[in-house]
Amino acid sequence: KAGVTQTPRYLIKTRGQQVTLSCSPISGHRSVSWYQQTPGQGLQFLFEYFSETQRNKGNFPGRFSGRQFSNSRSEMNVSTLELGDSALYLCASSLGGTSGNTIYFGEGSWLTVV
Amino acid sequence: TQLLEQSPQFLSIQEGENLTVYCNSSSVFSSLQWYRQEPGEGPVLLVTVVTGGEVKKLKRLTFQFGDARKDSSLHITAAQPGDTGLYLCAGRYDLNDYKLSFGAGTTVTVRA
Numbered sequence: 001k002a003g004v005t006q007t008p009r010y011l012i013k014t015r016g017q018q019v020t021l022s023c024s025p026i027s028g029h030r031s032v033s034w035y036q037q038t039p040g041q042g043l044q045f046l047f048e049y050f051s052e053t054q055r056n057k058g059n060f061p062g063r064f065s066g067r068q069f070s071n072s073r074s075e076m077n078v079s080t081l082e083l084g085d086s087a088l089y090l091c092a093s094s095l096g097g098t099s100g101n102t103i104y105f106g107e108g109s110w111l112t113v114v
Numbered sequence: 115t116q117l118l119e120q121s122p123q124f125l126s127i128q129e130g131e132n133l134t135v136y137c138n139s140s141s142v143f144s145s146l147q148w149y150r151q152e153p154g155e156g157p158v159l160l161v162t163v164v165t166g167g168e169v170k171k172l173k174r175l176t177f178q179f180g181d182a183r184k185d186s187s188l189h190i191t192a193a194q195p196g197d198t199g200l201y202l203c204a205g206r207y208d209l210n211d212y213k214l215s216f217g218a219g220t221t222v223t224v225r226a
Contacts, residue, residue, distance in 0.1 A: 103159075
């Protein structure tokens with residue numbers, strides 16, 4: 001069974017631009033969450049969606065947003081990019097029915113802001 | 115605010131040696147997961163533990179979940195260079211909590 005798929009894998013953007021990252025969860029998984037990973041802060045939770053509804057949100061500014069589609073695919077958007085947004089953005093999926101479901105990660109999207 | 119601590123931060127050992135990584139929290143976990151991550155890749159799930167006192171074995175890896183569900187350890191026996199990577203523990207604190215809180219990770223290097 002295919003794992004969590006993220007696109008693009010690598011991208012370079014200029015400060016002030018915006019970026020959209022895409023995530024396709026494991027088939028049958030309805031929960032998708034997003035994390036930011038940086039050397040200094042480690043893995044930080046961004047937000048989680050289930051059945052197109054945001055259930056949890058981390059402590060990130062409003063420039064970070066996301067959405068989930070009816071087929072459970074998800075996108076996250078970062079507007080007005082800053083140099084500090086350079087990071088590995090990880091998408092993860094789970095069945096989502098209860099909090100005990102195991103979370104599986106994709107390979108991530110490497111964003112570099114110059 | 116829950117605090118999840120991993121130790122040590124770095125471990126460098128010779129092939130064939132054993133190692134243990136620790137994960138501790140000030141609060142009780144409802145469940146805890148261990149992941150290994152290699153450079154440029156996403157974390158790969160190793161194990162999920164949910165019951166206090168639980169011990170799980172995965173070949174040369176042994177995972178323990180503390181009786182009080184506030185701590186966990188990962189022990190690797192006879193480490194191999196292929197065990198090199200960043201080991202992350204991640205926990206959920208609440209049954210209604212759908213996010214994972216991660217430790218800072220332990221970078222393990224196994225020298226041939």
